[in-house]
Amino acid sequence: MTRAEGREEEAWLDEVLSGNKLVYSTTNFLKVPLREALERIAAGRFRNVELWGNLKHLDPRNEAEDVRQVDRTARRLGLRIVSIHAPFTVAQPGSPAGRMSVWEGLVRSSLDHADFLGASQVVVHPFTAGADESDYHYGEMTARTEGSLVRLADLAAGYGIRLAVENMPGHRNRRYGRKVGELYEFVVRSGRANLGLCLDTGHVIFNHGDVVGEFTAYADRIFAVHLNDNIWGMHMDLHLVPGTGSVDWQGFRSALAEVPFDGMIVLELDSRGRPSSIFSEAQAFAREFFAVPLAAGREKAEGNLSKQRENGQ
Numbered sequence: 532m533t534r535a536e537g538r539e540e541e542a543w544l545d546e547v548l549s550g551n552k553l554v555y556s557t558t559n560f561l562k563v564p565l566r567e568a569l570e571r572i573a574a575g576r577f578r579n580v581e582l583w584g585n586l587k588h589l590d591p592r593n594e595a596e597d598v599r600q601v602d603r604t605a606r607r608l609g610l611r612i613v614s615i616h617a618p619f620t621v622a623q624p625g626s627p628a629g630r631m632s633v634w635e636g637l638v639r640s641s642l643d644h645a646d647f648l649g650a651s652q653v654v655v656h657p658f659t660a661g662a663d664e665s666d667y668h669y670g671e672m673t674a675r676t677e678g679s680l681v682r683l684a685d686l687a688a689g690y691g692i693r694l695a696v697e698n699m700p701g702h703r704n705r706r707y708g709r710k711v712g713e714l715y716e717f718v719v720r721s722g723r724a725n726l727g728l729c730l731d732t733g734h735v736i737f738n739h740g741d742v743v744g745e746f747t748a749y750a751d752r753i754f755a756v757h758l759n760d761n762i763w764g765m766h767m768d769l770h771l772v773p774g775t776g777s778v779d780w781q782g783f784r785s786a787l788a789e790v791p792f793d794g795m796i797v798l799e800l801d802s803r804g805r806p807s808s809i810f811s812e813a814q815a816f817a818r819e820f821f822a823v824p825l826a827a828g829r830e831k832a833e834g835n836l837s838k839q840r841e842n843g844q
Contacts (some may be wrong), residue, residue, distance in 0.1 A: 552613055553817065554579040556757075556799040558729050558770070561587050564603050565596050573608035575814055580605070580652070581614035581797050584641050590618050591640035595635060598644050605648070612648040614695075614755065614795060617641040619656035627661035627675065629702045639686060652795065653687060654695045655680070656730045657708035673707050677717055684726040693731035693751075693755040694747050698745075700737035700768045709738055715749045727754040731799070733761035734772055734836050743782040747790055755795040756798045770801035772812045773820065784820060 552727045554606035555577040565588045572580055582601070589596055605612050614815050617638040617648045621630050632756065638655055659676050663669040680696060701709035708714055711730065716728045730753050735742045746753065760776030761769050773780055787796075798813050 534598070537632060540550050551577045552795045553577070553589040553821070554581050554613055554755075554795050554797040555813075556581040556616070556797055557583045557588050558616075559798075559800050559802050559810055559813070561802065562806070565601060569601075569608055569610055570572070572811065573610055575810055578609065579611050579613045579795070581616060581646075581795075581799070582612060582650075583616050585616065585618045585620055587613060588621060589641075590620070591637055591644070598647050604646055612650050613643050614654060614797065615645045615757075616654045616799075617838050619658055619668050620793065621658070621660075627672070630660040631658065631675055631679055634660070635683060638683050642683070642687055642690060642692060645692055650692070652693045652695055654697055654755065655683070656699060657696050657714065659707050663703075663705055663707075665695075669705060669707075670828065676707055677721075680717075680803075681721050681723065684723040688723065688725045691725060691755050694726055695724045697729040697731055697757065698734050698738075700734045702766065709747055711740070711745045717751055718752050727752045727757045727794075729753070729757055731757040731759070732773075732778050732783070733757070733759040733768065733776070734765055736761035737768055739763070742778050743786050744843065746783065746786050746792075750779065750790045753794055755797055757771075757797050757799040759799050761800075767840055770799060771803075772800055772809060773798075773816050775812075788823075 555572050557565060557568040557572070559579065560571055565582070568588065571579065579842065584590045587593060587596065589601060619634070621634050638653070638842035642654055657676050657680065659726045660676065661668065661672040661674050663672055680694070681762060696708070696714050698711045698714060699706055711728065717735055718728060730746055730749070732742045734813060735745055748754070758773055760771035760773045760778050763777035769776070798817070800809055800813055802809050
C-alpha cells in the first residue's frame with residue numbers, strides 16, 4: 532500500500548464512523564509483546580488502539596512492558612492510544628475488602644498509564660470480592676463494588692478520563708454486572724458524568740440477552756461498545772469475529788445509525804490461535820459493516836421519520 536493509499540484508508544475510517552472512534556484492541560495479539568502487537572495493528576491501517584491490561588501487555592504488574600516505551604512505539608507508528616482495559620484478575624487469598632483494595636490500586640495505576648499516554652477512557656470489569664449466598668451478602672458485595680467504582684471515577688475525573696464499566700458474562704443470574712440495566716441504574720445514580728458503560732456484545736449473547744435492545748435502551752450512558760460475537764446457548768465467552776455467531780449485526784448496524792451515540796467502537800477479539808487470519812477477518816468485517824457511513828444512515832433514518840410524520844403515521 533502506498534502512502535497516499537494509506538491516507539485514503541485512514542480518511543475512510545474517519546468518514547464511515549462519522550465522529551465515532553473505530554478502535555482495535557490488542558487482545559488479538561496477546562501472545563506477542565505489546566510492541567509487536569502495535570506494529571501489526573498499525574500495519575493493518577487501524578489508528579486507534581485499546582491496550583489490554585490484565586496479566587499481559589500493559590498490566591501494571593507486567594515488568595516486561597514500560598509505559599514510556601509504549602508511548603514511543605505508538606508515536607513512531609502513528610497510533611493513538613485512546614483506551615486501556617484495566618486489570619481484573621486478583622489472587623484469591625485475603626479478605627474481600629483487601630482484595631478490593633488490591634484491585635482498586637491496579638486500576639489507579641492504569642489511570643496513571645492512561646493519563647501518560649493521552650487515553651481518554653479506561654474500561655473496568657465490575658470487580659466483586661466476597662460471598663453472595665444471601666441477599667445480605669450480595670448487597671454487601673455490591674455496595675463494596677459500587678463504592679470502589681465511584682472512588683475510581685472521581686480519580687479519573689481529575690485526569691479528564693471516562694471510566695466505562697463493562698457488562699459481565701455470568702453463569703449465575705445474580706452475578707453483579709450481568710444485567711446491563713443494573714449497571715445503568717448504578718452509573719446514573721452515582722451522579723458522575725464520567726462514569727458510564729462499556730457494552731460487550733458477546734457478553735450480552737452469553738447471558739441470552741438482546742444486543743440491539745440493550746444498546747438502544749442504554750445508549751445515553753454507553754461510552755464504548757466491545758464489538759465481538761458469541762454463540763447463543765454455548766455459555767462460553769468466545770470473542771469471535773462479528774458475523775460468525777448469533778448477534779443480529781444488521782439490527783445493530785441500524786441501531787448505530789439511528790440512536791445518538793458518540794462513544795468508541797472497539798473490536799475486541801480472541802486470536803483463536805491464529806491471530807493473523809483473525810485480524811484479516813476483522814478488517815473485512817469492518818469494511819463491510821461500515822460500507823455506508825453512520826452519518827448517512829442517520830440522515831436516512833431521520834428522513835424516513837419525517838416522511839412518517841408527514842403521512843400522519
